[in-house]
Amino acid sequence: MKAILSRLRIDAYILAIVAMVVIAAILPARGAGKDVLDIVVHAAIALLFFIYGARISRQAIWTGILHWRLQSLVFVTTFVVFPLLGFGIAKLADGHLDSGLVTGLMFVALLPSTVQSSIAFTSIARGNVPAALCCASLSNLAGVVITPLLATMVLSAGTGGMSLDAVGEIALQILLPFVVGQFARPLIGEWLNRQKTLTMLVDRGSILLVVYSAFSAGVVAGIWSRVTPQSLGLVIVLDLVMLAIVLVATTAASRFLRFTTEDEIAIVFCGSKKSMASGLPMANIIFPASAVGLIVLPLMLFHQMQLMVCAALARRYARRAETAVPIVPART
Template identity: 50%
Template sequence: MNRLRMLLDPFILMLVGTVVLASVLPARGGFVPVVGAVSTAGIVALFFFHGAKLSRAAIVAGASNWRLHLAIVAATYGLFPLIGLAAVRLPLDPPLLASGLLYLTLLPSTAMSSVALTAMARGNVAAALCGASFSNLAGIILTPLLVLLTMGGKGTGVSWRNVEEIGLQMLLPFLLGHMLRPWIGDFVQRRRALVTAVDRGAVLLVVYSAFGAAVVAGLWHHVSAGALLLVTLVCCMILALVLLATWLGGRALGLAREDAIVLLFCGSKKSLATGAPMASILFARADLGFILLPIMLFHQIQLIVCALIAQHYASTTPQLAERAAARA
């Protein structure tokens, strides 16, 4: 049932619906700045609530497992970018799709789905919460710096000014929300549905704005079915490589099964919730649709594949427990 719920995540359907809406009715004329202003407000609210949700106790409790968290950081901000630097050389048409693949590999890990998948697989949920939270916090700083380092000179228009805007629209609200946690933390916990709505609404607004601008610029005239299929295959290959690397890494480090599950899920996933708002600040509006297309494809693929893996772990855990009891 959990696997079916993950595969049929309503958010995926909403994303598809938003792309269709943006393709049919993109923002034009005087409506463009309105959508932009609402999207910016959504981004600020999203990261404010993210800061308010971040529990210091959970971070302290999980931070002691430093080998696990260093491995997650190495996979997220080391292995992934190296694969992205190889992917960006692919002869994709338009070339912005290759830039989107590189940008995808520079993003932080997901938060909610990583923790949910770890719980489904019967892994170390506290460590997953700590690892995913740290990855997202670090990503607010590391991702724009990595983008500037790897993409700043490739005609994307990324500059230090974009990094400063990241600080104003994302890092500052995040820190403010976290500082106010002692006063608003209980409210945020009680209003999880509202926070989730803000979370997803902000992403959907950015996707609508991005794809609408790209459609006006001729997105679907420039992206062929063959290019779309190739990007999908590359996303599958990137995920397969990182899943294999994190699985082998867990074995090489001698991690307990529960911690190896955390490395597998937190180290192999990328956050659309962070990537879409950040892209709206870093890249030109007309380029956003091309940049976000690989991320949206990867988002759906990672959910489906990781849900199947989590279900496998969940089904084999009782058998391992029985074998251990029999040996004892």
């Protein structure tokens, strides 16, 4: 099965997410089951960010801060350029899409960068991996505070839950476990870095739980009657437009500012990504349960697109690096 999925370029994790959506459509969580699910989801998210905190080296964060030009460009792209672009696209979509989907498009633009895939694609493309690690880590850390603040300022209050109370809840559920994890790092950090399977299960398992919870609430609230094939297609197109513009912009800015090719690769992959691992838990807190499923749909679609597009881009960078290596004649 893995070989078949590999040939078709289908990520098994994406299939698992789709399976959660299908299960939620058939067997949504209701009543006491939903109460139990909410507790489990909160615990899983707290554990996820505790592990993030315990795995990230303070030395790596400090080293990344010192490369301030690269960090600044990624930060501005993630939290200034992307939100402005998302705001413009959301304005264009307003009146053509359900308000929940419009909010979802804007929400995608407010999120921090991914961690794992940004580093993985930078490595495949032979870019500056330490810089990518620092960019992605700092972006996620900053996003815990910046994303809900931007959401409070930018998104319509009509979606519900858009208050500074949501910022406090995010700090309690996400930032506090991260800080506790940082303090626990000297005790368990090295052990966690060796437990690749365990950390992957927590990472991906928590997201699957959030997806099931969000889509269950959407099914119970009857929001899916508002999604038509035409609106779904338009969301896909707008997600692709947003991704393409940022990829071109980060590449052009990197070359204009005379970064090395290795730094350019880190900037392109960190600056163009949006984190589903951070986005889904935040959406679960910021927005009312009945609206979350619809709002996170653009994020789930964007996540899959960025994986496919960046995988192809990473292979292209890698091929260019191979052809640029000079051939040294063998000594006789």
